[in-house]
Amino acid sequence: MFSTEEEKIISVLRTQYDDQVLLTEKLYDFLTITLKADKIIEVITLLRDHPDTQFKFLTTLCGIHFPDLGQIAVMYQLHNMHNGMRIRLKVYLPQEMPVVPTLTTVFPGANWMERETYDFYGVVFEGHPDLRRILNVEEMIIFPLRKEYPLEDQTREDKADEMFGR
Amino acid sequence: MTLQDSDIDKVKPEEKQYSFLNLGPTHPATHGIFQNVLKMDGEIIVDAQPTIGYIHRAFEKLAERRPFYQITPITDRLNYCSAPINNIGWHMTVEKLIKAEIPKRVQYLRVIVMELARITDHLICNAVIGVDTGALTGFVYLFQQRELVYEIYEEICGARLTTNIGRIGGFERDFSPKAWDKIHQFLREFPKVLKEFENLLKRNRIFMDRTIGCGGITAERALQYSFTGVNLRAAGVDYDVRVAQPYSSYQDFEFSIPVGINGDVYDRFMVRQEEMWQSLSIIEQAIKNLPEGPYHAEIPDFYLPPKEEVYNNMEALIYQFKIVMGETDVPKGEVYHCVEGGNGELGFYLVSDGGRTPFRLHFRRPCYIFYQAYPEIIRGSMLSDAILTMSSMNVIAGELDA
Numbered sequence: 267m268f269s270t271e272e273e274k275i276i277s278v279l280r281t282q283y284d285d286q287v288l289l290t291e292k293l294y295d296f297l298t299i300t301l302k303a304d305k306i307i308e309v310i311t312l313l314r315d316h317p318d319t320q321f322k323f324l325t326t327l328c329g330i331h332f333p334d335l336g337q338i339a340v341m342y343q344l345h346n347m348h349n350g351m352r353i354r355l356k357v358y359l360p361q362e363m364p365v366v367p368t369l370t371t372v373f374p375g376a377n378w379m380e381r382e383t384y385d386f387y388g389v390v391f392e393g394h395p396d397l398r399r400i401l402n403v404e405e406m407i408i409f410p411l412r413k414e415y416p417l418e419d420q421t422r423e424d425k426a427d428e429m430f431g432r
Numbered sequence: 433m434t435l436q437d438s439d440i441d442k443v444k445p446e447e448k449q450y451s452f453l454n455l456g457p458t459h460p461a462t463h464g465i466f467q468n469v470l471k472m473d474g475e476i477i478v479d480a481q482p483t484i485g486y487i488h489r490a491f492e493k494l495a496e497r498r499p500f501y502q503i504t505p506i507t508d509r510l511n512y513c514s515a516p517i518n519n520i521g522w523h524m525t526v527e528k529l530i531k532a533e534i535p536k537r538v539q540y541l542r543v544i545v546m547e548l549a550r551i552t553d554h555l556i557c558n559a560v561i562g563v564d565t566g567a568l569t570g571f572v573y574l575f576q577q578r579e580l581v582y583e584i585y586e587e588i589c590g591a592r593l594t595t596n597i598g599r600i601g602g603f604e605r606d607f608s609p610k611a612w613d614k615i616h617q618f619l620r621e622f623p624k625v626l627k628e629f630e631n632l633l634k635r636n637r638i639f640m641d642r643t644i645g646c647g648g649i650t651a652e653r654a655l656q657y658s659f660t661g662v663n664l665r666a667a668g669v670d671y672d673v674r675v676a677q678p679y680s681s682y683q684d685f686e687f688s689i690p691v692g693i694n695g696d697v698y699d700r701f702m703v704r705q706e707e708m709w710q711s712l713s714i715i716e717q718a719i720k721n722l723p724e725g726p727y728h729a730e731i732p733d734f735y736l737p738p739k740e741e742v743y744n745n746m747e748a749l750i751y752q753f754k755i756v757m758g759e760t761d762v763p764k765g766e767v768y769h770c771v772e773g774g775n776g777e778l779g780f781y782l783v784s785d786g787g788r789t790p791f792r793l794h795f796r797r798p799c800y801i802f803y804q805a806y807p808e809i810i811r812g813s814m815l816s817d818a819i820l821t822m823s824s825m826n827v828i829a830g831e832l833d834a
Contacts, residue, residue: 293765293766293767294528294529294765294766294767294768296766296768298766322655323655323658324658325658325770325777325779325796326658326779326781326794326796326801328781328792328794330783330791330792331792341781341794343768343781347669347671347676350676350677352768354766354768373656373658374656374657375656375657375658375659375801375804375805377804378800378801378803378804379801382800386492400484400485401484401485401488401833401834402485402488403485410490410493411492411493417490417493417494417496417497
């Protein structure tokens with residue numbers, strides 16, 4: 267199921283942080299690893315600095331809301347530019363209190379990505395230098411990409427449409 | 433009592449008075465809706481505080497309510513200078529999810545369209561660098577050439593700026609003879625114009641003095657900030673998705689990846705200039721080696737049947753109905769697909785739960801990620817250099833704010 271290079275990455279993780287790894291799977295062409303949230307920064311630092319992995323580039327970071335599980339996942343996607351390997355890491359946080367340490371100490375580029383995730387999901391990144399809303403207005407009181415908020419404000423009456431519904 | 437020079441030295445740095453300048457949100461020199469509150473010491477920028485989100489349109493939320501084929505028009509409005517690349521990138525993401533087999537001819541046609549889009553994107557950006565250094569001539573001249581490319585789009589799909597080009601699985605129709613004529617005409621006429629534009633600026637003393645050493649970033653810092661695309665290559669890292677992870681048969685083509693050294697405005701300009709020549713060569717190769725075959729894949733669950741069949745054939749009618757009503761089943765899964773967009777790696781992260789719409793769709797928008805380094809790049813430079821730096825980084829408001 268896994269190629270030899272992917273096995274190598276998993277074994278690097280297993281030797282140092284075996285208790286942190288919850289699940290390793292391959293989704294299409296991507297090695298996806300689900301981890302516990304508390305040591306995620308140490309794990310990413312290890313993946314960046316270890317000579318066998320060298321994931322020195324943070325491609326993207328985003329949140330996903332799973333209302334059925336009552337959890338919000340934060341997805342980190344790393345890239346090793348030397349051999350073109352990519353990896354996806356996921357941590358699951360409770361939706362009532364999603365808190366995870368910040369990645370800005372490892373990758374400065376994570377700054378705005380984390381602000382965006384906070385803005386849309388309310389994930390609090392502990393230690394972030396400037397955790398404010400970025401794309402939405404400061405006065406907003408909801409986290410709009412969470413599934414409980416419908417696309418449009420359902421209390422609006424100016425766009426009522428009896429024939430086709432909303 | 434007059435102020436002596438020695439008195440000025442006694443002023444402590446914290447007593448120094450700074451002025452604050454509000455650059456934007458609607459300033460003609462920022463080429464889009466960007467606000468920067470600049471802390472100025474005379475004409476030197478001490479600090480900058482960018483505010484973004486003025487044209488945020490909630491694309492990621494919108495996408496969760498739309499069937500896959502209705503998301504293509506959303507992607508148009510990300511980087512609207514090279515909309516076809518976004519469209520085709522999205523089609524390829526869905527094709528990866530449903531594991532569709534795409535014919536070689538479609539892949540080559542897509543390469544032609546994407547490289548034309550790359551040319552228009554770089555064309556605008558380089559022309560605007562010229563405008564910001566005071567050379568309006570090149571801008572006006574090159575806009576005529578962009579017009580020719582937009583006419584090609586028009587022949588292929590009927591639209592110009594927000595193209596909505598192609599469909600999941602291929603194109604809605606084959607390129608018409610008129611489209612081919614226009615492509616050949618463009619390939620004949622454009623190199624002369626591009627050469628002329630290059631002669632205007634490339635070794636121009638004023639332009640070089642103005643741009644060399646302005647708005648630079650080191651390769652190391654650029655990688656830490658997750659730069660991609662031209663901005664990263666200008667700093668000297670040869671990362672291009674077309675080569676690193678070839679999609680749509682880019683491995684069949686012979687082309688080189690230009691890189692810069694200093695990562696400054698001049699290097700970005702030169703990298704874009706060279707990439708346009710490479711794109712022209714790719715288009716020529718694609719036309720020369722264009723395989724015969726269908727212009728769309730055989731995926732009746734996703735590709736709309738021809739209209740005449742819908743009226744006469746029961747099966748086609750059912751497929752038409754299922755696609756339009758969004759009732760086709762898709763596999764569950766997570767897909768990430770990236771293409772080399774006009775200004776960097778444009779990625780689509782799609783989580784599907786098997787429903788008619790994506791469960792989650794995240795756009796990796798290159799300029800959202802590299803624009804956060806802007807305050808650091810312009811710190812300590814002049815105001816006029818800051819404006820030049822922004823236009824040379826190719827920050828597109830639509831993509832920045834999603």
